[in-house]
Amino acid sequence: xxxxxxxxxxxxxxxxxxxxxxQVVVFGEDVGYFGGVFRCTAGxxxxxxxxxxxxxxxxxxxxxxxxxxxxxxxxxxxxxxxFADYMxxxxxxxxxxxxxxxxxxxxxxxCPMVIRMPTGGGIFGGQTHSQSPEALFxxxxxxxxxxxxxxxxxxxxxxxxxxxxxxVIFLEPKRLYNGPFDGHHDRPVVSxxxxxxxxxxxxxxxxxxxxxxxxxxxxxxxVLAYGTMxxxxxxxxxxxxxxxxxxxxxxxLPLDLETIEASVKKTGRCVVIHEATKTSxxxxxxxxxxxxxCFYHLEAPIVRVTGWDTxxxxxxxxxxFPGPERIKRAFAxxxxx
Amino acid sequence: MTAPRPLSLHVPxxxxxxxxxxxxxxxxxxxxxxxxxxxxxEAPEDMRDMAFSVVRVLNKAGxxxxxxxxxxxxxxxxxGLRHMLTLRQFxxxxxxxxxxxxxSFYMQHLGEEAVSCAFHMALQDGDMHFPTxxxxxxxxxxxYPMTDMMNQIYSNAADPLKGRQxxxxxxxxxxxxxxxxxxxxTQFIQAVGWAMASAISNDTKIAAGWIGDGSTSExxxxxxxxxxSSYKAPxxxxxxxxxxxxxxxxxxxxxGAVTFAARGHGFxxxxxxxxxxxxxxxxxxxxxxxxxxxxxxxxxxIEHVTYRAGGHSTSDDPSAYRSKEEFSAWPLxxxxxxxxxxxxxxxxxxxxxxxxxxxxxxxxxxxxxxxxEANGTxxxxxxxxxxxxxxxxxxxxxxxxxxxxxxxxx
Ligand SMILES: Cc1ncc(C[n+]2csc(CCOP(=O)(O)OP(=O)(O)O)c2C)c(N)n1
Numbered sequence: 001x002x003x004x005x006x007x008x009x010x011x012x013x014x015x016x017x018x019x020x021x022x023q024v025v026v027f028g029e030d031v032g033y034f035g036g037v038f039r040c041t042a043g044x045x046x047x048x049x050x051x052x053x054x055x056x057x058x059x060x061x062x063x064x065x066x067x068x069x070x071x072x073x074x075x076x077x078x079x080x081x082x083f084a085d086y087m088x089x090x091x092x093x094x095x096x097x098x099x100x101x102x103x104x105x106x107x108x109x110x111c112p113m114v115i116r117m118p119t120g121g122g123i124f125g126g127q128t129h130s131q132s133p134e135a136l137f138x139x140x141x142x143x144x145x146x147x148x149x150x151x152x153x154x155x156x157x158x159x160x161x162x163x164x165x166x167x168v169i170f171l172e173p174k175r176l177y178n179g180p181f182d183g184h185h186d187r188p189v190v191s192x193x194x195x196x197x198x199x200x201x202x203x204x205x206x207x208x209x210x211x212x213x214x215x216x217x218x219x220x221x222x223v224l225a226y227g228t229m230x231x232x233x234x235x236x237x238x239x240x241x242x243x244x245x246x247x248x249x250x251x252x253l254p255l256d257l258e259t260i261e262a263s264v265k266k267t268g269r270c271v272v273i274h275e276a277t278k279t280s281x282x283x284x285x286x287x288x289x290x291x292x293x294c295f296y297h298l299e300a301p302i303v304r305v306t307g308w309d310t311x312x313x314x315x316x317x318x319x320x321f322p323g324p325e326r327i328k329r330a331f332a333x334x335x336x337x
Numbered sequence: 338m339t340a341p342r343p344l345s346l347h348v349p350x351x352x353x354x355x356x357x358x359x360x361x362x363x364x365x366x367x368x369x370x371x372x373x374x375x376x377x378x379e380a381p382e383d384m385r386d387m388a389f390s391v392v393r394v395l396n397k398a399g400x401x402x403x404x405x406x407x408x409x410x411x412x413x414x415x416x417g418l419r420h421m422l423t424l425r426q427f428x429x430x431x432x433x434x435x436x437x438x439x440x441s442f443y444m445q446h447l448g449e450e451a452v453s454c455a456f457h458m459a460l461q462d463g464d465m466h467f468p469t470x471x472x473x474x475x476x477x478x479x480x481y482p483m484t485d486m487m488n489q490i491y492s493n494a495a496d497p498l499k500g501r502q503x504x505x506x507x508x509x510x511x512x513x514x515x516x517x518x519x520x521x522x523t524q525f526i527q528a529v530g531w532a533m534a535s536a537i538s539n540d541t542k543i544a545a546g547w548i549g550d551g552s553t554s555e556x557x558x559x560x561x562x563x564x565x566s567s568y569k570a571p572x573x574x575x576x577x578x579x580x581x582x583x584x585x586x587x588x589x590x591x592x593g594a595v596t597f598a599a600r601g602h603g604f605x606x607x608x609x610x611x612x613x614x615x616x617x618x619x620x621x622x623x624x625x626x627x628x629x630x631x632x633x634x635x636x637x638x639i640e641h642v643t644y645r646a647g648g649h650s651t652s653d654d655p656s657a658y659r660s661k662e663e664f665s666a667w668p669l670x671x672x673x674x675x676x677x678x679x680x681x682x683x684x685x686x687x688x689x690x691x692x693x694x695x696x697x698x699x700x701x702x703x704x705x706x707x708x709x710e711a712n713g714t715x716x717x718x719x720x721x722x723x724x725x726x727x728x729x730x731x732x733x734x735x736x737x738x739x740x741x742x743x744x745x746x747x
Contacts, residue, residue: 029582029583029585033350033354034583034657037653050348050350051345051346051348054346054348055348055584055585056589057585057592058521058554058582059555060555061555062554062556085519089557124715126503127501127503128518128519128520279737309738309741310726310727310730313499313501314441315493315715315720315721316500316721316726319745320726
């Protein structure tokens with residue numbers, strides 16, 4: 001066991017995957033010599049050579065398009081998009097190409113690639129370094145979408161994603177790279193080094209895709225959350241003294257319906273939380289799923305707490321970001337119902 | 338038949354990394370004044386040489402020489418020097434403000450001041466720039482109030498962009514400055530579109546697009562080249578080659594091409610390489626391209642050869658990927674020193690006047706900063722209203738946003 005930040009856990013996962021499987025190659029903007037602007041790939045080029053870990057031109061479209069070609073050859077590329085906000089130029093290659101390759105070629109060509117990207121706000125990144133585009137991916141047949149919330153999961157989920165025979169969108173909440181978030185931006189940043197979820201085995205292990213994790217057991221209501229919001233939900237539950245069951249979804253596509261269903265059937269109430277804008281966000285899918293499978297068990301309407309339907313503003317991020325206050329209000333609302 | 342040999346991947350690497358001694362001896366630099374000045378209607382195929390050389394005007398002795406010299410009088414040059422000094426002072430103070438925690442982020446221009454400051458002087462009111470984040474010199478040279486620039490950087494109550502944009506992502510339509518996107522390259526094709534619109538409308542205005550060397554690998558760059566070429570758009574396409582894109586050296590984006598300027602040849606676009614640290618050369622080449630655009634001769638591609646002396650941004654530590662000595666070894670010198678030396682050489686400036694000008698500029702920038710900080714900084718003092726977060730998403734606020742604004746308590 002070692003105490004690791006999420007960055008270190010991700011780096012460690014790359015290292016183990018490259019060591020185990022020669023087909024794994026890693027590339028993207030600044031990922032080679034420098035090791036990435038967040039340092040998630042630091043040291044890999046030195047260890048594995050620039051044949052297997054290298055810088056790419058600033059062309060997201062090129063990065064993903066080249067990865068599709070490498071997959072067709074038989075490699076397993078893990079590519080980094082420097083910020084999720086910059087995946088739009090690559091969107092066509094992801095959606096029309098990588099996602100459909102297996103289907104359109106009847107399995108002759110596949111795309112066992114991982115596309116990693118830092119997401120979410122909370123670091124004063126303004127509108128072009130803060131977005132949470134998960135819903136743009138969960139709407140696409142053929143993709144898998146993963147969002148880890150802590151170092152251990154980040155490592156295990158990344159290794160599972162690299163092993164996965166299909167394209168995986170791996171969204172890394174950059175707010176959690178160095179430590180968990182206690183939900184309050186005016187308090188000192190906590191480090192993973194002092195946090196139980198920073199305990200990560202240095203051995204090779206995977207966390208299966210498609211399996212949620214109950215982060216906190218409770219009977220009064222169910223919270224569906226992922227990434228940074230898991231911690232905000234925890235803070236809200238503790239501060240409000242609400243016996244909330246908090247489910248960390250970990251994989252958004254495919255979704256762990258069983259865990260969600262069992263929990264909501266038990267509690268009868270559900271709050272859905274994410275940082276992305278509300279309209280047509282992933283929360284809409286979660287609400288629909290809960291409604292479809294748990295309608296007769298619900299004792300109150302499902303409530304969504306999300307970012308506002310505006311671009312992420314630089315100076316107002318803490319008003320934009322769903323903090324514990326808004327979540328506590330949502331708890332009160334579903335408990336009243 | 339011989340057995341095929343195993344292939345290997347070529348990954349370009351810069352010649353110099355931390356700990357190495359910088360060596361620019363491969364960089365061929367013509368003497369100042371040595372490069373010819375084509376007629377503005379010269380056929381693109383007859384001036385391909387211009388993409389492989391470097392237009393330079395100021396020589397080592399501080400004289401302006403050759404066919405590109407003589408466009409600016411002493412008064413204009415003193416103004417140019419003032420713009421560059423102002424930009425450098427502005428950078429210094431804002432960099433410090435970021436270090437003091439008054440804002441989240443800053444990007445400086447150190448070493449690249451001549452590019453935007455000199456270029457601005459070659460265009461006219463009503464023309465439109467589509468800049469990226471390292472052309473604040475366009476605003477300084479256009480007389481845009483520095484206090485407003487600082488208000489934007491501080492995201493304070495007087496921020497013209499209401500606290501929405503990342504620091505340095507200015508927008509100043511009245512100053513011919515298109516709103517900056519954090520997404521690299523997107524503005525390049527938009528510049529071409531603006532120029533096409535000017536032509537469609539039988540207007541007389543022209544556009545200038547700006548992109549960094551690294552960002553030329555984005556698809557938008559190539560889209561811009563195709564559109565500019567096909568429609569002979571009245572646009573100047575500027576590539577600022579400052580050698581680095583964060584940690585990635587310029588050779589990565591350039592690939593097998595000899596120069597970035599040579600990219601224009603495949604599109605039949607006249608392409609010129611210019612010494613970006615030479616105020617007179619940048620201005621002369623910009624004027625040449627502007628005249629071409631304004632006389633319906635179509636686009637020009639300009640590669641400004643310069644060096645990013647500072648970090649990429651306040652989040653960057655360049656010593657992790659390049660030699661600390663590289664900037665001092667950079668053969669094109671430093672733009673402010675070069676113009677200053679020239680003015681002194683021609684008897685239009687002196688060390689005393691320079692010291693005095695610098696003191697005045699420092700005072701002016703400091704005064705602007707004081708004024709801006711009275712409107713608040715990112716961490717303290719007055720802020721833009723959170724209510725403003727919901728404005729301008731649409732021209733008219735739809736009901737769902739009104740509801741959300743209420744729910745947010747504004
Ligand atoms: C589409 C997109 N991809 C990646 C980034 C992240 N990024 C910001 S600046 C930068 C380097 C740009 O280098 P260059 O174009 O050479 O301009 P310079 O900073 O050197 O002036 C990168 C990769 C971005 N902003 N947008």
